[in-house]
Amino acid sequence: xxxxxxxxxxxxxxxxxxxxxxxxxxxxxxxxxxxxxxxxxxxxxxxxxxxxxxxxxxxxxxxxxxxxxxxxxxxxxxxxxxxxxxxxxxxxxxxxxxxxxxxxxxxxxxxxxxxxxxxxxxxxxxxxxxxxxxxxxxxxxxxxxxxxxxxxxxxxxxxxxxxxxxxxxxxxxxxxxxxxxxxxxxxxxxxxxxxxxxxxxxxxxxxxxxxxxxxxxxxxxxxxxxxxxxxxxxxxxxxx
Amino acid sequence: xxxxxxxxxxxxxxxxxxxxxxxxxxxxxxxxxxxxxxxxxxxxxxxxxxxxxxxxxxxxxxxxxxxxxxxxxxxxxxxxxxxxxxxxxxxxxxxxxxxxxxxxxxxxxxxxxxxxxxxxxxxxxxxxxxxxxxxxxxxxxxxxxxxxxxxxxxxxxxxxxxxxxxxxxxxxxxxxxxxxxxxxxxxxxxxxxxxxxxxxxxxxxxxxxxxxxxxxxxxxxxxxxxxxxxxxxxxxxxxxxxxxxxxxxxxxxxxxxxxxxxxxxxxxxxxxxxxxxxxxxxxxxxxxxxxxxxxxxxxxxxxxxxxxxxxxxxxxxxxxxxxxxxxxxxxxxxxxxxxxxxxxxxxxxxxxxxxxxxxxxxxxxxxxx
Numbered sequence: 001x002x003x004x005x006x007x008x009x010x011x012x013x014x015x016x017x018x019x020x021x022x023x024x025x026x027x028x029x030x031x032x033x034x035x036x037x038x039x040x041x042x043x044x045x046x047x048x049x050x051x052x053x054x055x056x057x058x059x060x061x062x063x064x065x066x067x068x069x070x071x072x073x074x075x076x077x078x079x080x081x082x083x084x085x086x087x088x089x090x091x092x093x094x095x096x097x098x099x100x101x102x103x104x105x106x107x108x109x110x111x112x113x114x115x116x117x118x119x120x121x122x123x124x125x126x127x128x129x130x131x132x133x134x135x136x137x138x139x140x141x142x143x144x145x146x147x148x149x150x151x152x153x154x155x156x157x158x159x160x161x162x163x164x165x166x167x168x169x170x171x172x173x174x175x176x177x178x179x180x181x182x183x184x185x186x187x188x189x190x191x192x193x194x195x196x197x198x199x200x201x202x203x204x205x206x207x208x209x210x211x212x213x214x215x216x217x218x219x220x221x222x223x224x225x226x227x228x229x230x231x232x233x234x235x236x237x238x239x240x
Numbered sequence: 241x242x243x244x245x246x247x248x249x250x251x252x253x254x255x256x257x258x259x260x261x262x263x264x265x266x267x268x269x270x271x272x273x274x275x276x277x278x279x280x281x282x283x284x285x286x287x288x289x290x291x292x293x294x295x296x297x298x299x300x301x302x303x304x305x306x307x308x309x310x311x312x313x314x315x316x317x318x319x320x321x322x323x324x325x326x327x328x329x330x331x332x333x334x335x336x337x338x339x340x341x342x343x344x345x346x347x348x349x350x351x352x353x354x355x356x357x358x359x360x361x362x363x364x365x366x367x368x369x370x371x372x373x374x375x376x377x378x379x380x381x382x383x384x385x386x387x388x389x390x391x392x393x394x395x396x397x398x399x400x401x402x403x404x405x406x407x408x409x410x411x412x413x414x415x416x417x418x419x420x421x422x423x424x425x426x427x428x429x430x431x432x433x434x435x436x437x438x439x440x441x442x443x444x445x446x447x448x449x450x451x452x453x454x455x456x457x458x459x460x461x462x463x464x465x466x467x468x469x470x471x472x473x474x475x476x477x478x479x480x481x482x483x484x485x486x487x488x489x490x491x492x493x494x495x496x497x498x499x500x501x502x503x504x505x506x507x508x509x510x511x512x513x514x515x516x517x518x519x520x521x522x523x524x525x526x527x528x529x530x531x532x533x534x535x536x537x538x539x540x541x542x543x544x545x546x547x548x549x550x551x552x553x554x555x556x557x558x559x560x561x562x563x564x565x566x567x568x569x570x571x572x573x574x575x576x577x578x579x580x581x582x583x584x585x586x587x588x589x590x591x592x593x594x595x596x597x598x599x600x601x602x603x604x605x606x607x608x609x
Contacts, residue, residue, distance in 0.1 A: 102385045102419040104399070104409050116387075126387050128509075133528040135509050136385040139422040154513045160524035161513070170527050175399070175418040177411070177440040184440045186492035186499055187416050189541045190534060198530035201520065210521045 003050050008072060013142035015097055016113045016125065016151070018088040020072070020079045025049055034074055037120065044068040048075075073150030074120065080151065081158050089155070090163060101129035102136055105173050111136070112156040115148025123148045128156045131168045169215040172198070251297050255355060260425035263381060263396040263408060263434070265371040267355070267362040272296060277365075281357050284403075291350035295358075353403060356433030360401070363438050369445055372438070384412035385419055388509070388532070389502040392452055394419070397439035398431025406431040411439035413451040414502030415532065447494070452501030484537050496538045504534030 005025075009017045024030055026049060035041040044067035046052040056064070079085040089112070092098065096110040111127035114135065125146040126135040138144050160167050177187045205212045249257075256264045271277055272295060282288045293299075362368035375381065376393055383391040392414040399406045399418065408429040409418040421427070443449065487496060508529050511518040518525050535541060 102422065104418045104420055130524075131528075132531060133509060133511065133526055134532060135387045137387055139385070153515075157511045157513045157518050157524065161522070164523045167524050174531065175411075175416070177416060179437050179440045179444070181436075184444070186494040186541075187440070189492050189543055190416070190500055190503075192543070193535060193541055194530045194533055197533055201527065201530060205521065205527075208521050211523070213523070213527055 004047055004052075004068070005050075005072070008069065013140075013145070016092075016143060016146060017072075017076055018080065018085065018092060020075055021084060022049065024079055024082070024084075025075060030078060031075065034071060037074060038067050038071045040064050040067045041071070044071045048072055070120070070147075073147055076150050077115070077118070077152040077155070080155050083162075086159055086162055089159065090166065093159070093166070098127055099139060101127075101131060102139075103129065103132050103134070105171060105175065106131040109168055112159065113146075113151045114156045115151045115153055118149055118152050118154075120147055120149040125151055130156070130160060130166075131170060167213065170213050171215050251295055251351070252355070255352070260423075260428055263375075263426070263429065264359060265363055265368055265375065267358055268367060269296060271362050271365065271367070272358055277361055278358065281354060284357060285350055285354045287347050287350045288354065290347045291354040294347055294351040295355050353430075356403065356430055359433050360398075360435040360438075363434065364441055369438075369442060372442065373446060376442070381410060382422065384410075384414060384502070385422065386412065386415055386417075386502065388507040389414040390452070392502060395439050395442055396421075396434045398434045398436055401432055401435050401437075403430050403432040408434055412502070413439075413443050413498075414500060416500050416503075443498070444493075447498070449498075451498045485539060487538050488542070491538050491541050499538070499541075500534055503532050505536055507534075508532045 005019060008014060009019055025045075031045070038044055040063065043052065043054060043064045046054075047064055047068040048071060052064075054064075080089050093110050093112055096108075098111045098113050100106075100108040101111055106129055109129050109131040111129050113125050114128045116123045116126060116135075124144050125138065125148045127138055128135050174191070176191065177184045202212050202214075252266050252269075255261060256266050272292070278292075285291055363372050372395070376395060379393055381394050381396050384394050389412055392412055394410040394412045396408050397411040397418060399409055407427050408421065408431045410421055411418050443451065489495065491499060509532070511526055520526055539545065
C-alpha cells in the first residue's frame with residue numbers, strides 16, 4: 001500500500017516536492033518549533049508517518065489532512081538543505097522536474113523551486129534560474145498555489161554551494177530590441193550602461209582573481225561586438 | 241478549398257481561431273488586396289497565387305480574369321502589354337491549377353506561410369497595430385513570467401524576420417527581455433510571422449501606454465520578513481535616500497517611468513543563504529545583476545550629455561595643465577596670459593554646452609508624437 005507521503009508527492013501539483021526519509025520525519029529534533037506552527041500537530045504528524053488511527057468525522061479529517069500537508073511542507077523546507085535532501089532535489093533538477101527557464105537566452109536551463117520568504121503564507125513558490133539568476137512564476141496555477149516557505153529562501157543557493165559543478169555558465173547574449181534592423185536608442189543606451197556595470201564587475205572579479213564564470217564564446221562575442229560597433233554605420237536593415 | 245469557402249467563416253478568421261493561433265490578428269482583406277503590401281512575397285512562398293486565393297476565399301476556377309488582373313502588378317512584363325502575354329505563362333498557370341487540385345495540403349501550408357508573412361507587415365501598419373493594441377489590452381498575449389515584472393503584459397515577437405528559424409517569443413517591455421510562451425502549442429508558431437520590429441515599434445507608437453502595472457509594492461511583504469536585509473534598501477522611501485539630481489521628463493525619447501520599469505534597485509533578485517547575501521566572489525555568487533540593473537539616476541543614460549561633461553572635465557584638466565606649464569615657464573610667457581587663454585577656451589566650450597543643443601541629443605524627439 002502506498003504511504004501517505006508517497007501518495008502526497010505523486011499527486012498532481014505536488015511534483016516539486018521530494019520524498020522525505022522516514023527517519024528524518026520521526027526524529028523529533030528535526031521538527032523543533034513546528035508544533036506551534038501547525039494545527040492538530042500530533043494528528044498531522046501521525047497522518048504523515050502513517051500511524052493515524054483517530055476516528056473522526058470528515059470535516060475533522062479534512063482539517064487534519066490540511067495540517068498534515070502544511071507540516072510536510074515545513075519539514076520539507078528543512079529536509080531539502082540536508083545532504084540527502086539536496087541529492088534528491090539535484091536529481092529532480094537534472095530531470096528538469098521544476099521546469100525550464102522561460103527566458104529565451106537561457107536555452108532551457110532547468111529551474112529550482114524557492115521561496116521569497118521563510119515564513120509560511122507570505123508568498124507562493126517561485127522558480128530560480130541559475131543562468132540568469134532571476135526568479136520566475138511557475139507556469140501552472142497548481143504550482144503557483146504552493147507556499148514558498150515549503151522550499152525556503154536558502155535552498156537553491158545551498159545547492160550550488162554544495163554542487164558548484166552544477167552551476168551553468170553565464171551568458172552575455174541578450175535580446176536587443178530593434179526596429180527595422182536598427183537598435184532602439186533608449187533600450188540600447190540602457191544596455192550599454194548595463195554592459196558597463198558588467199565590465200566593472202568583471203574587473204572586480206579579475207582583481208580578486210576569481211573566475212567570472214561566463215561562457216567562453218562570450219569573450220569572442222565581445223570582440224565581435226566591438227567590430228559591430230565600428231560597422232554600425234554601414235549596416236543595412238534586413239529586408240522585410 | 242471549395243469546402244472552406246462554403247463555410248460562412250472566412251479562411252482568415254478560421255485560421256485565427258485555430259488552437260495556438262491566438263496571437264494572430266485578423267489581417268483585413270483590403271490590406272491583402274493591395275498588391276503593394278505583398279511586394280516580394282511571391283518569391284518566398286511556393287504556390288503563391290493559390291495560397292493567396294485561399295486566404296482571400298476566392299474560387300480559383302470561376303474568375304480566371306480576376307487572377308490575371310492580380311498578376312499584373314506583380315509582374316512588370318504584364319504591366320507593359322496585357323494583350324500579348326507570353327503563352328507559356330498561361331500554360332504555367334494551368335499547370336499550377338492542376339497541381340492545386342492534387343495537393344491541397346501543400347497549398348494550405350503555403351497559405352499559412354503567406355498569411356504569416358503578410359501578418360508580419362500588417363501588424364506594423366496603422367490598422368494592424370491598433371488591432372494588436374486591443375489584443376494587448378485584453379491580455380491575449382499573456383504576462384511576463386518574471387516575478388519582479390509583476391505581471392506586465394507582453395507582446396509576441398520574432399527573433400528573426402526569416403520564416404522557419406525561430407518560434408514566436410514574448411517580449412516584456414518591463415525587463416526588455418524575451419521569453420518562451422508558457423504553452424507548448426505556441427511552439428509551432430513561426431516567430432517571423434510577428435517579426436523583429438513589432439515589439440518595439442508598438443511601444444513607440446503608443447508612448448502614453450503605461451508599461452509597468454502600477455507596482456503594488458511587494459516590498460511591504462518583504463519588509464515584514466525580518467530576515468530580509470533588502471528592507472534596508474527597499475524599505476526606505478525613495479525620498480530619504482541620497483537625493484537624486486533632477487530627473488528628466490524624457491530620456492532618449494522615452495518617459496523614464498516607461499523605460500524598463502521592472503529593472504533596477506529593488507527589482508534584482510538577491511541570492512541569500514539563511515538571510516546572508518551570497519558574495520559576488522563566491523563561485524556560485526551572483527554574476528548577472530547587470531542584466532536586471534538600471535541606474536537610479538536616469539541622467540546617467542543621457543550619453544550625449546555625459547559625453548560633453550566628460551569633455552569638460554578633460555578640458556578643465558588641460559586648462560590646469562596649461563596653467564601649470566605657464567607657471568613653470570615664467571620667463572617665456574606671462575603667467576596671467578596663459579591662464580587667460582585656458583579660461584577663454586573653457587568659456588567657449590561651456591557656451592557650446594549650455595546654449596547649443598548637441599546634435600546627438602535625441603531627447604525631445606518623441607515629444608511631438
